[in-house]
Amino acid sequence: MRFFYNLLLTAVLAIILNLFLPWWSIMLSAFVTGFSIRLKKSAVFFAPFLGIWLLWIVYGYSVSSANSFTLSTKIANLLPLGGNVILLTLITGIIGGLAAGAAGITGRLFSEYFISPDKN
Amino acid sequence: MLSLLITLGVWYGLNTKFGQIPPLGKFLDPFHGFWQNEQTETNSPETELSLERLSAPVSVHYDQQLIPHVFAQNDLDLYRAQGYITAQHRLWQMEFQTMASAGRLSEIVGAAAIDYDRGQRRKGMVYGAQNTVDLMSENPIQKALIEAYRDGVNSYINTLSDGELPIEYKLLDYKPEQWTLKKTALLLMYMTDMLAGGESDLENTNALKLWGKEVFDLLYPDFYEDQDPIIPIDTDWSGINVVPVEKPDTEFPMDFVSQTMVKPHPHNGSNNWAVSPEKSANGNAILANDPHLGLNLPSIWYAMQLSTPEKRTYGVSLPGALGIVIGHNDSIAWGLTNAGRDVKDWYKIQFQDNNRTAYAYEGSWRTTTKEIAEIKVRGGKTVYDTIVYTHHGPVSYDHNFGNTNGKVGYAMKWAGHMRSNNQQTLLELNRARNYEDYKNALAHFSAPAQNFVFASTSGDIALWVQGKFANKWPDQGKFLMDGTLSSHEWQGFIPQEHNAHTKNPERGFVSSANQHPTDENYPYHTYSDGYETYRNRVINDFFRANDNITVSHFQTLHNNNYNLKAAELLPTMFDSMETSDLTANEVAVLEEVKRWDFNNDIEKNGPTIWEIWWRKLFVMAWDEMRNDSIAFDYPSSYQTIWLLKNRPDFKFFDIQDTEEIETASDLYLKSFKDAVNDLAELKENDRYSWGDYKRTYVGHLLQALPAFSRFNLPIGGNGGIVNATSQNHGPSWRMIVEMSDTPKAWAIYPGGQSGNPGSKYYDNMVDDWAAGKYFEALFMKDAESNSDQLLFSQTLTPSK
Structure with missing residues (x-):
């Protein structure tokens, strides 16, 4: 359950922070969430990773499908991914997820260091 | 941690x-x-926008091509809105072009652009732009309008969120600057350089020194034979009281120059023409224009209708400049082709010493001024380049750039540097009502000299060759000149009223295609290194042969693929080439090109055979000029063909590397055999038909970034053909206007209104353009009409 809360909070906080801050708002969001909703082991990374992965994939894909994937097809040729929009979408998610995951771990470690050692 | x-x-x-x-x-x-750039403008358009300092609301209606029809209450509001709306669709392009003009690309793309930037600085682009700003600022009314445009652009820039930044900023990771008057002037300089930046003076000097005057005049004559000039041949110039200029009794400096600056594209040119009411089927004058420029996305043009209660003007604008550049209003239509006259000359400067603080002039020393150009380089160290200015102009070539020794430099004298008020010409043309208004508007226009075609609803047609032209003595400015002598300087200018022009000529049509402005009877020198020699004759022959002209005639002529150059040489080649030892394959190719009807249509093989054969022949004919240590300008195609046909044993036709003495017919055979080899390879690679060989593309401004460009467009033509579409160059806007009581226009351009590659209006006109189609232009009477033909409307309201 905590895994899910962390995931959800990371995503929701990112949406709010996105309104004022640039792309790294997802890192801030994952950091804050990692700090406040403590998770164990690999979940520390994967909850924020999945939260942002989903957020970026769903939002990017929906924006693009509303415009018949005109630009994403071109970018998928430019990067170059052979024009494969699905691949571009997945990579977008992974890049966002990695950034969030790393920030999540740091948030978790900060809470340990500044608040209280992990009792689990 | x-x-x-x-x-x-x-x-x-x-x-x-x-x-x-x-x-x-x-x-x-x-x-x-x-x-966030994955957006088409129609997806969820904002219908209410606020714009600072408007005096009243401005309504903007977008038609089916996403062309905005702007209705404002006065000119200040109109141009403020034009700046805002143009930036909305073309911000990245308009800024990028001014950065290129100013020699600041290194700031964006890094060290790769340093040489380009230095060249721009040394050409005096910023110096010329500053002169334009100074002049524009002297007229308070005009200044206020240009400032309104500037503020409109900046209002848009200031509302941009990170997500809304055009995609190129995101790709290259930078942000737009504030727009300024100087950027508008730099954009105008960018056009001036593109259209009036070419010359061959140093190359000519090399040729003159190496081969002498007689051969030079044969290779590069002032006038080509059998041409059809812009101003009809029988024009009477006797009323002109010419200001005489004397050729001084001094020699040109004879320097060898190994390398010269990159020149503008030699195909930069255009067609325009108009027929009189008597010659047209409906009794209305009809006018057409198609400027031939590099084919880019976003397109160089942005179409608009600009209206106030006093006027309404439709046509294309240049993003960054005010008003409509080519178009029509309720009373007149106008179009441009490049005049191409030589307005850039070089002076040899003798510096006192290596410090270059003084130079010799008429027996004494004059002081130079120095400008230190600061070229910021992304991810690298700033480059500083000292540019020395003389009273002639900037010393572009010196020991720091090019190849002269420390005490010698070449200074540029260029009409493009002079104070010029092209912007005023455009503003006045936009509201012109008749021939007199048009004529008065042109008087402000100095450079790049243009052939302004004109037609009015009252039935007048006219054409002025307009620019500020030095009144030159024979051969002045054709070669490097002596910067120490006042007699080598420009002695004055051709008076405005003496500029070549024609109004309502008897033949019932006017036209220009970058050819000679006049015949040899015009009492001023009109030298250029690159007058056009084929399109002009096809166009004029068409109008001589046809009456009862309609818009559809004009469309046919725009899309005319007749290759006059091939038609003038191929029969001679067939007749004089020795064919007895051709292989079976060679005979087959020869038979195929013999069957060709000289039209460069995409499905034909003849144009490909001709093109390859011609290129081989041309290079073989001028093998003397393949020289790394001396810069040459090849003779024109026209003169090459004239020599091949009239002087088949001209000494240059001998191939230097062989023992035998070759003549024209030997070259035909040798080049044909070479061509057949290349053609076999093309055939294997499916590049044999003209369309497959030419592969026309429209390339994104960033070095034709493939994902943002359009390739393999099925369109015929070529340079030198009325449909002047070569691989990446051609008709950048095709417009036809019938001057009925309310003028009616048909138009197309190879691009789209939106600069955003994510929009379906980014390249939506490309396919129709390639197919030779047009859209019927909407000319809205007022802000309320035609609502069924609109995509959406916006209201710009004054913000508090």
């Missing part, structure tokens, strides 16, 4: 541009990155 460092590392890695790779986190973020 290690975790913090890794996280910061991830942040840095995804926030930074590495080489060509954009900052990935920033770029892929669907909330701010490229996904």
Whole structure:
């Protein structure tokens, strides 16, 4: 359950922070969430990773499908991914997820260091 | 702590541009990155926008091509809105072109652009732009309008969120600057350089020194035979009281120059024409224009209708400049082709010493001024380049650039540097009502000299060759000149009223295609290194042969693929080439090209055979000029063909590397055999038909970035053909206007109104353009009409 809360909070906080801050708002969001909703082991990374992965994939894909994937097809040729929009979408998610995951771990470690050692 | 460092590392890695790779986190973020550019303007248009300092609301209606029809209450509001709306669709392009003009591309793309930037600075682009700003600022009314445009652009820039930034800023990771009057002037300089930046003076000097005057005049004559000039041949010039200029009794400096600056594209040119009411089927004058420029996305043109209660003007604008450049209003229509006259000359400067603080002039020393150009380089150290100015102009070539020794330099004298008020000409043309208004508007226009075609609803047609032209003595400015002598300087200018022009000529049509402005009877010198020699004759022959002209005739002529150059040489080649030892394959190719009807249509093989054969022949004919240590300008195709036909044993036709003495017919055979080899390879690679060989493309401004460009467009033609579409160059706007009581226009351009590659209006006109189709232009009477033909409307309201 905590895994899910962390995931959800990371995503929701990112949406709010996105309104004022640039792309790294997802890192801030994952950091804050990692700090406040403590998770164990690999979940520390994967909850924020999945939260942002989903957020970026769903939002990017929906924006693009509303415009018949005109630009994403071109970018998928430019990067170059052979024009494969699905691949571009997945990579977008992974890049966002990695950034969030790393920030999540740091948030978790900060809470340990500044608040209280992990009792689990 | 290690975790913090890794996280910061991830942040840095995804926030930074590495080489060509954009900052990935920033770029892929669907909330701010490229996904936010995945937008077509019609998806959820904003219908209410606020714009600072408007005096009244402005309504903007977008038609089916996303062309905005702007209705404002006065000119200040109109141009403020034009700036805002243009920036909305073309911000990146308009800024990028001014950065290129100013020699500041290194700031955006890094060290790769340093040489380009230095060249721009040394051409005096910024110097010329500053002169234009100074002049524009002297007229308070005009200045206020240009400032309104500037503020309109800046209002848009200031509302831009990170997500709304045009995608090119995101790819290259930078941000727009504020717009300024100087940027508008730089954009005008960019056009001036493109159209009036060419000359061959130093190449000519090399040729003169090496081969002497007689051969030079044969290779590069002032006038080509059998041409059809812009101003009809029988024009009477006897009323002109010419200001005489004497050729001084001095020699040109004879220097060898091995390398010269990059020149503008030699195909930069255009067609325009108009027929009189008597010659047209409906009794209305009809006018057409198609400027031939590099084919780019976003397109160089942005179409608009600009209206106030006093006027309404429709046509294309240049993003960055005010008003309509080519178009029509309720009373007149006008169009441009490049005049191409030589308005850039070089003076040899003798410096006192290596410090270059003084130079010799008429027996004494004059002081130079120095400008230190600061070229900022992205990811590198700033480059400083000292540019020396003389009273002639900037010393573009000196020991720091080019190849002269320390005490010698070449200074540029260029009409493009002179104070010029092209912007005023455009503003006045936009509201002109008749021939007199048009004529008065042109008087402000100095450079780049243009052939302004004109037609009015009252039935007048006219054409003025307009620019500020030095009144030159014979051969002045054709070669490097002596900067120490006042007699080598420009002695004055051709008076405005003496500029060549024609109004309502008897033949019932006017036309220009970058050819000679006049015949040899015009009492001033009109030398250019590159007058056009084929399109002009096809166009004029068409109008001589046809009456009862309609818009559809005009469309046919725009799309005319007749290759006059091939038609003038191929029969001679067939007749005089020795064919007895041709192989069976060679005979087959020869038979195929013999069957060709001289039309460069995409499905034909003849144009490909001709093109390859001609190129081989041309290079073989001028093998003397393939020389790395001396710069040459090849003779024109026209003169080459004239010599091949009239002087088949001209000494240059002998191939230097062979024992035998070759003549024209030997070259035909040798070049044909070479061509057949190349053609076999093309055939194997499916590039044999003209369309497959030419492969026309419209390339994105960033070096034709493939994902943002359009390739393999099925369109015929070529340079030198009325449909002047070569691989990446051609008709950048085709417009036809019938001057009925309310003028009616048909138009097309190879692009789209939106500069955003994510929009379906980015390239939506490309296919119709290639197919030779037009859209019927909407000319809205008022802000309320035609609502069924609109995509959406916007109201710009004054913000508090």
